Amino acid sequence: MGRTSKDKRDVYYRLAKENGWRARSAFKLLQLDEEFHLFQGVTRAVDLCAAPGSWSQVLSQKIGGQGSGHVVAVDLQAMAPLPGVLQIQGDITQLSTAKEIIQHFEGCPADLVVCDGAPDVTGLHDVDEYMQAQLLLAALNIATHVLKPGGCFVAKIFRGRDVTLIYSQLRVFFSNVLCAKPRSSRNSSIEAFAVCQGYDPPEGFLPDLTKPLLDHSYDPDFNQLDGPTRIIVPFVTCGDLSSYDSDRSYPLDLEDGSEYKYTPPTQPPISPPYQEACTLKKKGRLAKELRPQDCPISTVDTLSQ
Numbered sequence: 565m566g567r568t569s570k571d572k573r574d575v576y577y578r579l580a581k582e583n584g585w586r587a588r589s590a591f592k593l594l595q596l597d598e599e600f601h602l603f604q605g606v607t608r609a610v611d612l613c614a615a616p617g618s619w620s621q622v623l624s625q626k627i628g629g630q631g632s633g634h635v636v637a638v639d640l641q642a643m644a645p646l647p648g649v650l651q652i653q654g655d656i657t658q659l660s661t662a663k664e665i666i667q668h669f670e671g672c673p674a675d676l677v678v679c680d681g682a683p684d685v686t687g688l689h690d691v692d693e694y695m696q697a698q699l700l701l702a703a704l705n706i707a708t709h710v711l712k713p714g715g716c717f718v719a720k721i722f723r724g725r726d727v728t729l730i731y732s733q734l735r736v737f738f739s740n741v742l743c744a745k746p747r748s749s750r751n752s753s754i755e756a757f758a759v760c761q762g763y764d765p766p767e768g769f770l771p772d773l774t775k776p777l778l779d780h781s782y783d784p785d786f787n788q789l790d791g792p793t794r795i796i797v798p799f800v801t802c803g804d805l806s807s808y809d810s811d812r813s814y815p816l817d818l819e820d821g822s823e824y825k826y827t828p829p830t831q832p833p834i835s836p837p838y839q840e841a842c843t844l845k846k847k848g849r850l851a852k853e854l855r856p857q858d859c860p861i862s863t864v865d866t867l868s869q
């Protein structure tokens with residue numbers, strides 16, 4: 565694959581590099597903001613599942629000038645530093661990570677919590693949706709500890725079979741819940757974003773990290789809400805509809821007349837899982853394991869002897 569082919573196939577990937585964003589996801593947050601004005605009046609924010617950091621870049625620019633610690637970014641993976649962003653490396657489903665985040669906001673709550681978390685997709689849809697929902701609930705649990713009343717929570721969701729259950733859980737805590745699909749999120753993907761505005765927990769609700777939030781023990785009847793108990797939230801597309809279509813491939817010279825020039829990634833991964841393979845390849849020591857069907861017949865004969 566040539567180094568320009570991904571630029572051709574994925575226009576938002578290319579634009580992200582040209583605009584200095586660490587990932588194409590930056591456009592998703594920017595397009596969500598175009599519709600919902602997420603950053604208005606925001607001075608403190610949490611970015612959960614933040615690596616490589618394009619949402620943190622957007623946050624630090626939009627609510628910038630507030631000094632370090634006003635944006636807290638959390639991820640399992642290490643992330644290259646960003647000015648004004650405090651980083652925590654950890655698993656958001658773990659109590660210790662949640663406590664570390666919460667400690668930071670004690671006495672000074674956040675206005676906005678965002679979570680773009682995605683599990684490693686297995687291709688088994690039910691498993692992927694379940695894992696995604698667990699990440700979202702872990703993020704919501706943290707949000708209930710750090711958000712100020714009226715605050716906003718934005719999280720990636722997979723619009724699968726049980727998404728109604730998630731909406732009903734979110735509606736317990738927020739006065740306004742919507743499902744939004746930014747233009748830069750591929751139509752072919754079940755990904756969308758729950759935009760929850762007006763944090764307003766039920767009276768008497770005391771956030772408690774030791775009790776998993778909203779653990780409905782996955783009751784199949786509860787999952788099949790229908791009739792008056794079924795929660796249907798508005799679905800909103802956002803981002804300029806005349807802007808680039810994320811499912812299309814574009815020629816390298818774009819329609820807006822801009823001439824193509826290859827741009828390297830803004831921030832290459834700092835410790836990718838494939839690092840060892842890259843080092844071996846550089847030294848010419850990355851050998852492919854030979855399968856019998858790849859061997860000349862005489863070698864197969866020798867191997868099987």
Ligand code: SAM
Pocket residue numbers: 586587589590612613614615616617618619620638639640641654655656657680681682683684699
């Ligand atoms: N919003 C990011 C950006 O703009 O650069 C991209 C986020 S990427 C789609 C999803 C991230 O979720 C990955 O970096 C992954 O490490 C993180 N993640 C997945 N499970 C997690 C967990 N349990 N705790 C913390 N981070 C997690």
